[in-house]
Every structure is written in C-alpha cells, then in structure tokens.
Amino acid sequence: MHKIINAINSRTFGLLVLVFLASCGIKDSKWKGQPPLKKVDTSTRPIQFQLKKTYEPGLGVYLSNEFAGARLNGAALTGPDEVSVLITPENTPINSSPWYAFKVWSDKPQNIHLKITYTAGYSHRYYPKLSYDRKNWLPVDSASCHLDPAANNKKESPKFCIIDLPVNKDTVWIAAQELIVSSDINRWAENLADSSFIQLSEIGQSREGRPIKMLEIDNPESNKLVMVLSRQHPPEVTGWLAMKAFVERICENDSLAKAFRNEYCTYVVPCMNPDGVDNGHWRHSSAGIDLNRDWEAFNQPETQAVRKFMQGKILRKNTFYLAIDFHSTIEDIYYTIAPQLKGNMPGLVPQIIKAMAEDLPGYDPNIRPNEKDALHINSTVSIFHSFHAEAFTYEVGDNTPRDLIQKKGELTAENTMQLMLNR
Ligand SMILES: [Zn+2]
Structure with missing residues (x-):
C-alpha cells in the first residue's frame, strides 16, 4: 500500500488539481462544499x-468488468483506432x-x-489511474x-477523457481511483487484528x-469511546x-498511542457500503440510496447496524466522545457541527483542526x-445529536x-490522541 501512496506524488497531483479546477471554472477561492442537506427518501x-x-x-481489443469494484457499461469502436467506453x-x-x-x-x-464517456448529464471527474498488477497504481x-x-473553451466540466493507451496481451487495469474493494479492506483489517489489542x-x-466489519482497538475495559467510519460512498478512496x-x-x-489505547477504546467500521464498493457504484448502496442520508430514517441494514451497536454501548454506560x-x-474540507452546540467534549474538533493547521x-x-x-x-449530525459525540x-x-493524505491521517490521529489525553 505504501508503494501506491508514494507512487502518486505531490507534483503530479498538484498539477492535476490545477487542471481539474481550471476545467471546472474554479479559481483560487475556497471550495464551498455542499449546500445544506435536504431530506430525501x-x-x-x-x-x-x-x-x-x-x-x-x-481491433482485437478486449475490455472486461468481470471483477469486484468494476464499472463498465458498454464499449464500441468509434474511430480507426478509437475505442469508446460508456x-x-x-x-x-x-x-x-x-x-x-x-x-x-x-x-x-x-x-x-x-x-471514457458517461451517461448524458454527467461529467468526467476522476483522473484515470493505471495498474498492471491491480495493486500498484499510477x-x-x-x-x-x-x-x-469543448469544456475548456466553455469553462464547463469535461464530458469525456481520451487516453493514449498502448495495449498488448497483458492486462492493464484502468480505474477512477486506486481499486480498493471489500476483500482488500477485510484483508487489511484481518492483518491489523493479528495484534493482541485489536479485535475484528x-x-x-x-x-x-x-x-x-468492525475493528475494536482496546482498551475493552474503558467506557470512553471513539467511532470511526469510512466508505459510505464507494468511490471515496482518498x-x-x-x-x-x-x-x-x-x-x-x-x-x-499506548497511553491513548489505555484510556480510550476506538471502534472502526472501515467499509460501511461493501455492496456499493464491490458493485462499482458511483454513490449508492445496493438499495439504490445514499446511505449518508439514512441516519434519521434508518431504512437500511448498514446504518441500522452501526446505530444498534452504538445504542448497545450507551445502554452499558459507555460514552462516545468523538466520531x-x-x-x-473535490478538495479537502471539514464539515463540523455548529460551533454553538456542545457535545461530550466541547471544543475538541476545532482544536484538532487548529493543531493540524499548525503542524x-x-x-x-x-x-x-x-x-x-x-x-x-x-x-x-445524527451521531452528535443521538450520542453527543463531538463529530466531523x-x-x-x-x-x-497520496503521501500528503498519509501525513494528514497520521497527524489527525496524533493531535486527536494528544488532545483527548489532555482532557
Ligand atoms: Zn462522501
């Protein structure tokens, strides 16, 4: 995995961000993120x-979607040496x-x-990555x-992308981001769980x-808890x-880390939407809905499982301090709880983010x-209001x-551990 992260270096991606933002008509102002959420069924x-x-x-060219995480809905010869995919x-x-x-x-x-072309109304977003072994991506x-x-001229998002691709009898994988499906995630979790203080x-x-799957990073005796979630949305590999x-x-x-684990127990659901991930979905679960809009209605088994687990912990006199x-x-962003609302460790999230900026x-x-x-x-928002955990x-x-993502993940952990131990 380190190879993957290191292979995609800062310079390449800095350039890509500029190209992407220019293609979207976005200048140097900060990314505004999503508007307030609307209720959806x-x-x-x-x-x-x-x-x-x-x-x-x-042309003797073959394309296949016969693997977990694949998405390819059609292919046709569209020029003397041009193959289009839908x-x-x-x-x-x-x-x-x-x-x-x-x-x-x-x-x-x-x-x-x-x-690479898309259903009408949708644009190219992810810069293509290649792999010759399915593990290492560039x-x-x-x-x-x-x-x-046409997108550059009209300052619109690009409708397609064309790759000059040498092909031969050896397989090349092409994907929107590094391919990390539920079996990869489970293998990562199983390896971690070889440690005596981690249960899967x-x-x-x-x-x-x-x-x-859920990782439990001890201390099991502790009633001070942290909750970590990932991959509600399948393509969100970064x-x-x-x-x-x-x-x-x-x-x-x-x-x-030892001091933190002695005082707090961390629970991690590293893949909330394994169906969406393995079926190569753009966003939804196999129920065809956005799981990250189901934290009030709880219509789906994936969100129900986390709620039931957290409720069980609360019934046994545990406290969630952070989620x-x-x-x-498109760009790094933190969605936080309204600053005037106080949870079980007020001010923790702004402190974590401030410490990141200093580091x-x-x-x-x-x-x-x-x-x-x-x-x-x-x-x-749901975990904050239901369990009063500070949340972001x-x-x-x-x-x-990718090397900066690694750094940011580590620093977020270090600052979180230090700040929570100082409380
Ligand atoms: Zn998302």
Whole structure:
C-alpha cells in the first residue's frame, strides 16, 4: 500500500488539481462544499445491474468488468483506432461521482485511443489511474490524457477523457481511483487484528449479505469511546486512505498511542457500503440510496447496524466522545457541527483542526460548520445529536497527493490522541 501512496506524488497531483479546477471554472477561492442537506427518501429503490462480460469492440481489443469494484457499461469502436467506453450510474438521481474501473488487453501490441464517456448529464471527474498488477497504481501520464476540449473553451466540466493507451496481451487495469474493494479492506483489517489489542468482529450484514466489519482497538475495559467510519460512498478512496493512516497511527507502539489505547477504546467500521464498493457504484448502496442520508430514517441494514451497536454501548454506560466519518470530494474540507452546540467534549474538533493547521506549514483548513438546525440525516449530525459525540466529516480531496493524505491521517490521529489525553 505504501508503494501506491508514494507512487502518486505531490507534483503530479498538484498539477492535476490545477487542471481539474481550471476545467471546472474554479479559481483560487475556497471550495464551498455542499449546500445544506435536504431530506430525501431512503426507502429501497431498484438499481440497474451491470452486465458482467468481456466486450470485443474490434481491433482485437478486449475490455472486461468481470471483477469486484468494476464499472463498465458498454464499449464500441468509434474511430480507426478509437475505442469508446460508456460509464453509467447504478440509478438516478445521483451525485456526479462517476466511478469507472475495467481491464483491457489486446491480441497484438498496438496503440489505441481509449475514450471514457458517461451517461448524458454527467461529467468526467476522476483522473484515470493505471495498474498492471491491480495493486500498484499510477496516474496516466499527463501527455497521454486529453480532456474534452469543448469544456475548456466553455469553462464547463469535461464530458469525456481520451487516453493514449498502448495495449498488448497483458492486462492493464484502468480505474477512477486506486481499486480498493471489500476483500482488500477485510484483508487489511484481518492483518491489523493479528495484534493482541485489536479485535475484528461483524456488526451486521449489508443488504446483499456482505459482512459489515468492525475493528475494536482496546482498551475493552474503558467506557470512553471513539467511532470511526469510512466508505459510505464507494468511490471515496482518498477518504479511506486517510482513515487507514489514522487507524494505523492509533495502533502504533509508541508511548502516545499506548497511553491513548489505555484510556480510550476506538471502534472502526472501515467499509460501511461493501455492496456499493464491490458493485462499482458511483454513490449508492445496493438499495439504490445514499446511505449518508439514512441516519434519521434508518431504512437500511448498514446504518441500522452501526446505530444498534452504538445504542448497545450507551445502554452499558459507555460514552462516545468523538466520531469521524472519512469521505472524499473535490478538495479537502471539514464539515463540523455548529460551533454553538456542545457535545461530550466541547471544543475538541476545532482544536484538532487548529493543531493540524499548525503542524502543516501553509495548510489553511477549509472548515464548513453545519447549520445549528441541520437535519439529522447524515452520520456526523445524527451521531452528535443521538450520542453527543463531538463529530466531523473529514472530506479528503480526490487529487490530494497520496503521501500528503498519509501525513494528514497520521497527524489527525496524533493531535486527536494528544488532545483527548489532555482532557
Ligand atoms: Zn462522501
């Protein structure tokens, strides 16, 4: 995993961010984030399943979506050496986070133009990454990746992207972000659980029957608790990488982490939406809904499992002091609780963010507090109001350099541990 993170370096991604922001017409002002959330129905709705197959559009080129996390909904020959793929969402309406992942190979060595296109109304968002072993990923060289030129002229989001791609009989994986599916996450969690102070359990099952796994990072005797969530939204891999760095830092064997584990018990659900992740969804669960809008109605098994677990802890006289939900968006952003609202450790979240700014020279955190009367429909607001845990949603930029994500995850953990031990 370190290889992956290090491979995608700061310079490459800094450039990509600039290209992306320019293509979106966004200048240097801070990303405003989402408008206040509106209530949405989270009852189960049908989704469109992908036809799992190997496409043979011509030229002796093959494209397949026959693996977990894949998304590829069609392929056709659209020019003498151009193969176009179609990427569609699981259902609509849906936020524009068009995940794609597929593998390509060819009967003979040749260079093709691979055009990634989307359902009408949606734009290209994720800069393509390549892998030749499914494990190590690199962004496509910028000279070989061409965004929809019409977008630049009209200052709109690009509708497609064309990759100059050499292909041969060896498989190349192409994906929107590093491919990290539920089996990868479970393997990571199982490895962590080799430590005597970490337990791995199952708090429920997804709608399609995949386990919702939870790590418990001791002390089991402690009644002072921290809750960590990730991957409610399948493509949000950068949030997952930050969560991973955060959790691994808490599990280290230095005096800070040991002292923290002695006083607090941390619970981690590293994959809230395994169905969406493994089915290559843009955003929704297999119920066709946004799980991060279901924290008031609790219509879905994934959110129900976490609520039931947390309620059980409260009944046994435990206290949740902090909850962090890791996500990804265009740029790094913190969604916090309205500052006038006090939970079980008032001021903790602003202190954590301030400490981050002090540790990272030049880092000016983008903080977007929720309204005081924000609906209780997402995890952060719901957990704050139900359990009085100080809470925030940590959104990590899609293109934040992977080494910086690692650093931010570790520093978030260090500052959280120090500040909570000082209380
Ligand atoms: Zn999200």
